[in-house]
Amino acid sequence: MHTDFPYHDIQSAPEAAVPTLRQSEQRFGMLPNLMRKMATAPALAEAYLALGDLFEQTSLSPAEQQVVLLTVSRENRCEYCVGAHSVLADMAEVPTAVTDALREGRSLPDPKLEALRRFTAAVVETRGWVGEAETTAFTEAGFTPQQILEVVLGVGMKTLSNYTNHIAGTELDQAFAHRAWKAG
Numbered sequence: 001m002h003t004d005f006p007y008h009d010i011q012s013a014p015e016a017a018v019p020t021l022r023q024s025e026q027r028f029g030m031l032p033n034l035m036r037k038m039a040t041a042p043a044l045a046e047a048y049l050a051l052g053d054l055f056e057q058t059s060l061s062p063a064e065q066q067v068v069l070l071t072v073s074r075e076n077r078c079e080y081c082v083g084a085h086s087v088l089a090d091m092a093e094v095p096t097a098v099t100d101a102l103r104e105g106r107s108l109p110d111p112k113l114e115a116l117r118r119f120t121a122a123v124v125e126t127r128g129w130v131g132e133a134e135t136t137a138f139t140e141a142g143f144t145p146q147q148i149l150e151v152v153l154g155v156g157m158k159t160l161s162n163y164t165n166h167i168a169g170t171e172l173d174q175a176f177a178h179r180a181w182k183a184g
Contacts, residue, residue, distance in 0.1 A: 005040050006036075008021070008037075009021070016043075017040075021035060021045070027049075033170050033171055033173050034081075034084070034165065038164055047160065055153050055157050060150055063098075065154065067116050069081070069088075069154055070103070071120040072155050073162055074105060075121055076166075078166065078183075079182060080172050084176045086103060086181065087175070087176045098113060115143065116138070116141070116143065119137070119138040120151050120155065
């Protein structure tokens with residue numbers, strides 16, 4: 001455990017993080033360990049929630065959003081986020097076959113979602129230097145230039161949480177434990 005990054009609560013968090021922790025608790029019905037760790041840097045916690053709100057407003061469907069977030073988390077080998085977003089994907093009614101394939105790094109049964117997975121993985125793997133072939137395949141699958149940049153938003157959002165979890169040693173919450181995932 002990384003002791004420099006405590007699991008804050010409303011009482012122990014820096015004052016500037018308290019409103020964000022309250023908002024997170026209200027949104028999730030609990031205070032996720034990720035937010036408890038992020039509270040050490042109030043601006044990070046606030047930015048993460050704000051980016052999440054903005055990502056939810058994109059033209060990507062809730063299922064497509066979860067494909068992006070799970071793909072980024074798997075590519076970054078973030079055990080916390082793959083576990084947590086597996087539960088959130090279940091709640092968004094993403095078919096289990098899709099979520100399981102994402103967790104295992106397999107092709108998705110839905111061709112459009114597979115194009116989204118492949119494009120998102122390419123963005124992460126190339127650090128944004130995506131080739132024309134990948135971009136063309138993505139748009140030919142029915143996605144738009146706007147959605148290319150919305151994927152970038154999702155990648156940025158998840159990179160904040162993935163890297164925080166790696167550095168801070170965030171443990172998966174009990175509420176997500178039934179969908180725990182281990183990087184292979």
